[in-house]
Amino acid sequence: MTRILVLGGTAEASRLARALADAGADAVFSYAGRTQAPVAQPLPTRVGGFGGVEGLIAYLRAERITHVVDATHPFAAQMSANAVAACGRAGVALAAFERAPWQPGPGDRWTRVADLGAAVAALPDAPARVFLAIGRQNLDVFAARPGHFYLLRLVDEPQAPLPLPDCAAVIARGPFSVEQDTDLLRQHRIDLIVAKNSGGRGAEAKLAAARALGLPVVMIDRPAVPDRLVLGHVDEVMRWLGH
Numbered sequence: 196m197t198r199i200l201v202l203g204g205t206a207e208a209s210r211l212a213r214a215l216a217d218a219g220a221d222a223v224f225s226y227a228g229r230t231q232a233p234v235a236q237p238l239p240t241r242v243g244g245f246g247g248v249e250g251l252i253a254y255l256r257a258e259r260i261t262h263v264v265d266a267t268h269p270f271a272a273q274m275s276a277n278a279v280a281a282c283g284r285a286g287v288a289l290a291a292f293e294r295a296p297w298q299p300g301p302g303d304r305w306t307r308v309a310d311l312g313a314a315v316a317a318l319p320d321a322p323a324r325v326f327l328a329i330g331r332q333n334l335d336v337f338a339a340r341p342g343h344f345y346l347l348r349l350v351d352e353p354q355a356p357l358p359l360p361d362c363a364a365v366i367a368r369g370p371f372s373v374e375q376d377t378d379l380l381r382q383h384r385i386d387l388i389v390a391k392n393s394g395g396r397g398a399e400a401k402l403a404a405a406r407a408l409g410l411p412v413v414m415i416d417r418p419a420v421p422d423r424l425v426l427g428h429v430d431e432v433m434r435w436l437g438h
């Protein structure tokens with residue numbers, strides 16, 4: 196009997212959950228628990244870390260999981276590496292459901308960097324107004340460059356003081372439109388955007404807005420993840436699961 200664990204936290208994971216529920220599949224959806232009110236799913240849902248690779252192996256065995264679909268964000272590299280290790284050791288089939296990275300097009304002014312540290316190093320010396328579109332985690336590395344103003348966009352109100360001396364936080368949950376993002380960039384007189392190369396539609400609008408306004412983008416490449424089967428569409432995942 197097929198029993199599926201979906202590792203979620205993305206719009207893609209939510210789309211897959213809908214398809215699995217519609218197909219009547221036996222599946223559990225998992226959230227890390229990073230946001231206060233995660234999107235409700237049409238599948239039984241658990242929340243919180245598993246406790247590393249060992250914890251995940253124990254969970255897979257206890258729940259008799261036969262297939263794991265890793266539909267986490269491309270920057271959730273720890274969870275993805277844990278899934279590869281745990282599924283390998285537990286003999287559970289694993290596929291990643293991953294969106295393609297964004298590619299620069301005509302009119303884009305991207306500087307591609309390997310990681311967050313390189314993004315910090317790529318900031319200009321003169322004080323600038325930066326849209327730091329990287330979510331809530333990892334803001335502290337930008338504290339090394341306190342001379343800039345940082346605009347943040349967060350899902351939840353911050354519960355603790357932010358580590359950046361000159362910043363403003365907009366509380367909003369995607370997807371965002373090009374119009375909204377163009378307004379946001381104009382309103383805050385943004386000079387430069389720092390983004391993770393997440394791919395997908397929900398966070399893409401800021402790139403079109405940057406293009407329209409002629410703004411440069413520091414684009415952080417995805418972290419490396421161990422080799423695994425990667426599928427790009429819900430239909431492919433459903434076929435792989437035998438539906």
Ligand SMILES: NC(=O)c1ccc[n+]([C@@H]2O[C@H](COP(=O)([O-])OP(=O)(O)OC[C@H]3O[C@@H](n4cnc5c(N)ncnc54)[C@H](OP(=O)(O)O)[C@@H]3O)[C@@H](O)[C@H]2O)c1
Nearest residue numbers: 203204225226227244245246247267268270271272273274
């Ligand atoms: N990183 C981003 O930019 C980003 C953006 C949008 C959404 N997200 C979503 O936010 C979540 C956390 O991302 P992250 O970058 O903090 O992950 P991460 O660094 O790869 O994972 C850290 C730990 O969080 C737990 N975890 C992560 N995803 C989980 C899931 N779906 N279910 C249960 N536990 C999970 C695991 O804890 P244990 O080791 O205890 O199992 C994992 O070792 C992910 O679900 C991801 O899809 C991340």
